[in-house]
Amino acid sequence: MLIKLKTLQLQTIQIEIDPEQTVKALKEKIEAERGKDNFPASRQKLIYAGKILQDDTPIKDYKIDEKNFVIVMVSKMMKGLVYPFSRRPLVTRRPSIYKTRGKGKMQRLIRKRNELRRQLQEARATIITLQGLLQLKADQERMATTTTSQQLPGPQAPGNTNARPSG
Known part of the structure; x- marks a missing residue:
């Protein structure tokens, strides 16, 4: 055939x-x-x-x-993989996370992560403080406009002296 x-x-x-x-x-x-x-x-x-x-x-x-x-x-050969369709396993490499000399690097990464977390918490606290200050400023401006509008008499239309009160 x-x-x-x-x-x-x-x-x-x-x-x-x-x-x-x-x-x-x-x-x-x-x-x-x-x-x-x-x-x-x-x-x-x-x-x-x-x-x-x-x-x-x-x-x-x-x-x-x-x-x-x-x-x-x-299929192409890739380092460290075992192919299911080939009957013999390839030599696999252990991940570097298990190496004893990689401990210093891992500890540095953990310290960096903790530092970034601390900075994030500080940034959140700053945002909350700024939001509070903005709210306080908005409240002060609102109070200032209401006290100013109470002191000034309201505008009257010219020639309309016989205005009836509505009610």
């Missing part, structure tokens, strides 16, 4: 394989044909009709049509 494969870089690969063989054998054949550096079998994912092909399943079970193609995805 001839299987057409397409990579994410739009390269087309054609591989002749027996339908009785497993997907893992197909991956190994891709690796042998295209190179272990570019297409390692442990990092390949084969996708057909929206499904990821499982390694231990025979190719005939997926009913791959020779007119259609299978997508080949090769």
Whole structure:
């Protein structure tokens, strides 16, 4: 059976394989044909009709049509991660937070955080004080305008001396 494969870089690969063989054998054949550096079998994912092909399943079970193609995805290696589709774990690095020599840095960060919290509290207190002062000033201005308006007689319209009181 001839299987057409397409990579994410739009390269087309054609591989002749027996339908009785497993997907893992197909991956190994891709690796042998295209190179272990570019297409390692442990990092390949084969996708057909929206499904990821499982390694231990025979190719005939997926009913791959020779007119259609299978997508080949090769995952990139990232430091410190374990890939679920590769059977062997990679060497992982311990986070720097657990290192003994990183304690001084952590303590500096904690001191900085506490300093920022103290500054925030001071800023809040200043805002509350300023709001109180603004309220006091507004109250004083309101009192000044009411006392001024009580001392001055109200304006009278010219020529209207016989004004009736409303009531």
